[in-house]
Amino acid sequence: MGRKPATEEDLILNHIEDNRTRLGWSRQELADRVGVHYQTMGYLERGEYSPSLVLALRLAQALGVTIEQLFSLKEETNHESKE
Amino acid sequence: MSPKNEKQEAALEKRVATLMADTSWNWTRTTLARRALVILGVLCWVATCTVFVWSDIWGVIPLALCFAVYLLLRVSVRSIADLPDRFLDERQLKLRNRTYLQAYQLIGGVVSVMALALLLFTISQDFQKADSYRFDLSFGQVEAVVWFFFIPMLLLPSAVLTWDEAGR
Numbered sequence: 270m271g272r273k274p275a276t277e278e279d280l281i282l283n284h285i286e287d288n289r290t291r292l293g294w295s296r297q298e299l300a301d302r303v304g305v306h307y308q309t310m311g312y313l314e315r316g317e318y319s320p321s322l323v324l325a326l327r328l329a330q331a332l333g334v335t336i337e338q339l340f341s342l343k344e345e346t347n348h349e350s351k352e
Numbered sequence: 353m354s355p356k357n358e359k360q361e362a363a364l365e366k367r368v369a370t371l372m373a374d375t376s377w378n379w380t381r382t383t384l385a386r387r388a389l390v391i392l393g394v395l396c397w398v399a400t401c402t403v404f405v406w407s408d409i410w411g412v413i414p415l416a417l418c419f420a421v422y423l424l425l426r427v428s429v430r431s432i433a434d435l436p437d438r439f440l441d442e443r444q445l446k447l448r449n450r451t452y453l454q455a456y457q458l459i460g461g462v463v464s465v466m467a468l469a470l471l472l473f474t475i476s477q478d479f480q481k482a483d484s485y486r487f488d489l490s491f492g493q494v495e496a497v498v499w500f501f502f503i504p505m506l507l508l509p510s511a512v513l514t515w516d517e518a519g520r
Contacts, residue, residue, distance in 0.1 A: 304441065306441050309443040312443060320442070324442060
């Protein structure tokens with residue numbers, strides 16, 4: 270068996286939970302603000318689902334941060350830490 | 353939209369909101385319960401077809417169980433497999449679309465097996481020099497054939513979704 274190829278979810282780091290707790294919001298509250306089910310918010314925070322661009326922008330807007338502050342590529346992070 | 357349609361739409365919206373926020377049926381949403389429901393659904397399907405082959409009446413018991421399992425499967429996945437697109441978020445939509453593909457492949461497998469069995473039956477009849485193919489079926493056996501196809505069509509989308517969600 271070959272190595273399992275990396276999925277989109279494996280490659281993306283997100284800081285949704287950090288930003289949500291900073292604002293003192295529950296998952297349900299943030300989910301309501303961006304128009305998704307609270308379970309979907311759980312999948313997003315655990316990195317098990319990658320949002321569409323529209324949802325990513327909505328999340329960034331709701332949390333008051335830029336999209337780059339909310340999501341990054343893991344490769345980028347590794348590259349930055351090497352530097 | 354007519355006032356009647358608006359009223360129906362508002363009622364549906366309210367029902368979906370209740371369903372999506374529901375926690376009273378969370379016991380159907382554990383990994384074990386979800387796997388058990390799917391296995392129970394398959395067993396009830398097999399039992400319905402088998403019992404109807406032998407009896408015109410007693411097959412209604414596993415059939416009733418199939419419908420009960422169907423309702424529980426729907427509750428377990430909050431009817432994601434059956435709701436209109438506008439009530440689902442993007443992850444749920446993606447999940448629902450993938451589920452229907454898998455369900456289609458599975459039902460395709462079931463139908464293919466039946467078609468192949470029919471083909472093999474006719475070939476075997478040819479070897480026995482039969483002039484025509486005769487199927488003498490009782491009412492119960494006709495029911496068995498009907499439910500053999502109808503139950504998977506009813507159960508599969510929610511069952512596939514439930515099984516997938518149980519593994520997450």
